[in-house]
Amino acid sequence: MQIELAEILETIRMTEVEHFDIRTVTMGINLKDCTSDNLETLKRNIYEKITRTASEHVKTAKLVESQYGISIANKRISITPLSLVADGFHPEDFVEIATVMDKAASELGIDYLGGYSALVQKGFSKGDLNLIKSIPETLSSTKHICSSINVATTKAGINMDAVYLMAKIIKQTAEKTADRDGIGCAKLVVFANVPEDNPFIAGAFHGVSEPDIVVNVGISGPGVILKAVQESPESDFATLSDRIRRMAFKITRAGEFIGRKVAELQNIPFGIVDISLAPTPMPGDSIADIIKAMGIEDVGGAGTTAALALLNDAVKRGGLMASSHVGGMSGAFIPVSEDDGMIKAAEKGNITLEKLEAMTSVCSVGIDMVAVPGDTSAEVIAGLIADECAIGVTNNKTTAVRVIPVPGKSVGQAADYGGLLGIAPVMPISKLNNSNFIKRGGRIPAPAKGINN
Amino acid sequence: MAQISESEIRRIAEQAIEKLGEHATKANIEKVVHETVDRLQNEKMSTPSETVKIPHQHKSGERVIVTAFGKNKIGILAGLTGCLAATNCDVIDLSQKILKEFFTIMLLIDITHSAETFESIKQKLIETGEKFDLKVVVQHEQIFKSMHRI
Known part of the structure; x- marks a missing residue:
């Protein structure tokens, strides 16, 4: 007997008790061949390409889920950044295109469609600018569409005009969805060094160097890692890292296997597995709980950044051994509202924005799903984005900001978005005036390390 | 269209x-x-009733692992293997453990010669399990190989 009973029971414990699942199987679709100078033709081309290409995606994912007993939480689509496909159109045209894509996603049973995106680290084309202007209307009037804008890279530096503009767009999006605590902002992320094959929402899009169609997979599994850490309460750091690495290997293998099956059955190439640990608001499925289990009273305590760095590195070691094609974000996610332990720590004031910012220098995302007071100025939000971009650009890594200035709410209150988006306690943010800095305009030059040829 | x-x-x-x-x-x-x-x-x-089909999956050499757990009762093994015999599934290996009252069983089966689909065999096993208050999990063997073997 090749497979032992203990191994089977371990697998079942992972899926049944420790919430291990595949967070997303994301189909990337190239829309470059849909372009047209006629809006109606463009809309029809996009609708037909998406519905035709992904017609079997949800059905196939469900079949694979059932056959291998590992659930796939989300079935998603990412598309070529729409600013490239619809360059030359007006903001109101972009909203119409988004409506058509939203309809396609609904009909296909897709959870989210990412790629309402533009890459503007060096400057705006007309299409980029018009897409960005249309974001508040699009995110308030559609259900499945997610938007991401890249405003900085290590090679190009930080486009501070884009940073400021995005801060204003975030404010407008929050206002447009004020009746639902600014939920539009949960579907909008501002990036530095964005990866082009990320399967996770809200930042997923189908990069221009990707094949026509591809399937990428994103794993979950903080619960599994938590269990491994809990089982080694007194081991030294190397042993702890080894325990995490072994579990990361198994969950990455499962993720790659499921992704490959979904791709193979649809006769589509498999792209990458993103080994980010994505938490959920379910108790025990939390990055914060892992940090606590390592021996820190609560996330935010002294040592938190070191603990997160150890976790992130150990997951990468296991994941890289398990799969030849690791890509996307591939690092621990630390969204506040989507992580039960983070929510509790934010409610108690144990985790602050400043500590989160430090943590983002050693993991994959940034200030993610953080609610701030509704009266926070666009300049302060721009400052927050600029700080995250600086960390990403200087350290040659991805960072991002997904922040929600919850209209009418202040510190002590919370926004409840339900489902995987969870509950976001409103966190305090510096009110010091930074507008003279933000309004300088232009680009912050690329760091010397970006010029590496 | x-x-x-x-x-x-x-x-x-x-x-x-x-x-x-x-x-x-x-x-x-x-x-x-x-x-x-x-x-x-x-x-x-x-033929409007026909939708676009997911490519057909070959069943040749399809090995499936059935795991069941719950309180020990008389007839559990007979119930599960009876269901497998009725659907023409071949039991290749079997392992079970009883810890106090708690019962765990794992069966490695070959469904190649069954006339029924994976889904239908899975459903029948789950229903059989329910009669004995057992939780039954049915998964293709490949997932375990992929996770636990380098």
């Missing part, structure tokens, strides 16, 4: 290029693909 999937169109185009050989000019390929797609769409429209 019935939909022809992207992958099907790609396959048609690939076959057309192969068949046309040196005559595979852009215009010729387009013509052949258009004609084939039109014909297929008409065929699909004449």
